[in-house]
Amino acid sequence: MYSAGELRFVHAVGTGRDTVGKVASELGMTGNGAYRIARSLREKGVVSVSRGRVSLERRAHVGKLAEVLTGDAGLVDLLSGCGIPVLMGFLAPSTVTDVARALELNRVTVSRKASEASGRGILVRTDGGLTVNRRAWADLAVFLEEQQRYDSVTVDGIDHPVTVYRRGRDFVVYSSPTDEGDPRTGFSVYGDHGVELVTRRTYYCRTDRELTMADAFVHSLYIIEIEEDWNDRLLAVIFYLKHRDVLRRFDHPLIRRMESVIAGRSPKGWPLRSEVRDVMEAYGVEMPGEDRGIISGGCQRGLYPPVIGSED
Numbered sequence: 001m002y003s004a005g006e007l008r009f010v011h012a013v014g015t016g017r018d019t020v021g022k023v024a025s026e027l028g029m030t031g032n033g034a035y036r037i038a039r040s041l042r043e044k045g046v047v048s049v050s051r052g053r054v055s056l057e058r059r060a061h062v063g064k065l066a067e068v069l070t071g072d073a074g075l076v077d078l079l080s081g082c083g084i085p086v087l088m089g090f091l092a093p094s095t096v097t098d099v100a101r102a103l104e105l106n107r108v109t110v111s112r113k114a115s116e117a118s119g120r121g122i123l124v125r126t127d128g129g130l131t132v133n134r135r136a137w138a139d140l141a142v143f144l145e146e147q148q149r150y151d152s153v154t155v156d157g158i159d160h161p162v163t164v165y166r167r168g169r170d171f172v173v174y175s176s177p178t179d180e181g182d183p184r185t186g187f188s189v190y191g192d193h194g195v196e197l198v199t200r201r202t203y204y205c206r207t208d209r210e211l212t213m214a215d216a217f218v219h220s221l222y223i224i225e226i227e228e229d230w231n232d233r234l235l236a237v238i239f240y241l242k243h244r245d246v247l248r249r250f251d252h253p254l255i256r257r258m259e260s261v262i263a264g265r266s267p268k269g270w271p272l273r274s275e276v277r278d279v280m281e282a283y284g285v286e287m288p289g290e291d292r293g294i295i296s297g298g299c300q301r302g303l304y305p306p307v308i309g310s311e312d
Contacts, residue, residue, distance in 0.1 A: 002044075004080040005029075007065075009037045010046060010056070011073055014066030019052050043156055061150045064143035071139060078116050085167065086113040088148050091141070093128030101251075104168040155180070155206055163201075166222035171207040173219045182206050186220040187235065195239045195283050217247055221254045234271045234279070237261050241276075242285045262288060 002010075005027075012023045024034035038054055041047040046062050047054050056062050069075060079087075082105055089099035089110075100110040114130060117123040122140065124133045134141040153161040155174050162176040165186075173185060179202070186203035190196070193213045205211060205219060217239060224232050240247050240258050248255065257267045264273045277287050 001082070001084045002080060003037075003040075004076050005033075005037050006041055006044075006046075007069060007076045007080055008073075009034070009041060010062075010066055011069040011076070013047060013054055013056055014070055018054060020049065020054050021052065023054065045150075045154070045156075059150065061143060061146035064139065064146050068140050068143050075140075078113065078120070078122075082109060082169070083113050084144070084147060086110055087117060087122070087132060087140075088144050090114070090117075090123055090130050090132050091144055091148065093126045093131040095129040098129070102166075163226075165203075165226050166219070170209070171205055173203065173205050173222050175201045175203050175223075177201075180204055180206075183211055185211055185216050186223050187232065189216045190220070190235065190239055192216075193239070194242055195235065197235060213243060214246060214250070217243070218250065218252070221252055224254060228269065230269065230271065233269070234276060237271065237276050238280050238283055238285055241280065241287070242283060244288075 008027055009023055012026045017023045017026050020034045020038050021031060023038075024031050027034070038047060038049045042049055045057055045059065046065075047056055056066055077083075082103065085103055086099060086105075089102060096111050096114050097107060099105075099114075100107040103110070114123060118125075118130065121133055122137050123130045132141050132144065151167060152164050155162050155164065155172055155176075158176065158180055160176075160178075162174045162180075165173045165175070182204040184202060185205040187197065187199045188203045189211075193216065203219065203223060205215070217236070220232070220236050220239070224236060236254075237258050240255070241262070248259075257270055260267055261270050261273060261276060266272045273287070280287065
């Protein structure tokens with residue numbers, strides 16, 4: 001998220017250095033190096049730069065970050081790199097394994113950050129796992145919450161609010177009312193893989209790599225985690241059944257719930273096996289362990305139907 005150099009730059013500006021030249025002098029770097037960092041921070045919405053003058057943007061998370069660094073500049077190394085996302089993962093009690101999985105980071109990397117934070121008393125152990133010590137590190141906790149809130153509606157380079165479902169090491173899954181030029185993903189590309197449907201919004205992925213069918217499915221799981229929509233869960237189960245041979249190898253709690261649906265033990269908030277069966281024939285999918293028969297029923301619980309042919 002932020003490099004160590006960027007955090008030191010924020011600290012310098014937060015303590016009164018109001019030109020790029022003064023920041024460069026304070027940090028012992030060249031003017032060109034300071035300008036490169038300033039441009040990077042401007043793209044991230046942290047600073048504004050005009051004719052050599054630099055100031056912090058008036059955003060809650062930016063102000064809190066500067067305040068935290070002013071209070072303890074020694075936090076730079078901990079917060080740099082993946083440090084902030086890792087700590088945000090512990091705003092609620094969690095385990096190193098769960099945070100690593102959510103961020104798609106190596107467990108060892110997350111463990112190192114968590115160990116450093118625990119050593120400083122920033123993380124404490126509870127019955128549910130590690131969590132941020134809000135009593136001793138109140139300002140840091142507030143910054144993490146504000147950064148998380150900002151991240152949930154912001155993607156670099158997009159000047160209007162979006163809905164962010166997941167940020168990983170090299171990707172952001174989000175929805176936007178306008179086409180941002182990023183590849184579509186999640187439910188928006190189910191039709192490319194045999195499950196045609198009409199989506200109520202368009203989902204995108206900001207990434208440099210080519211997305212696969214499995215990527216699209218996993219991204220739809222991220223969407224389900226946030227939206228908690230019954231229709232989305234039903235369609236995800238159908239997509240999973242259509243590509244089960246490939247997708248069942250992924251370890252995700254929602255896949256285990258889908259397997260429970262298939263086995264007839266539907267978790268709360270998920271469709272029943274019979275409800276899945278009622279709509280799956282339209283997608284050419286068969287329920288495991290059953291002979292394919294005539295499917296009755298229509299679009300239950302407001303299910304938006306598959307797109308068949310063109311609209312009249």
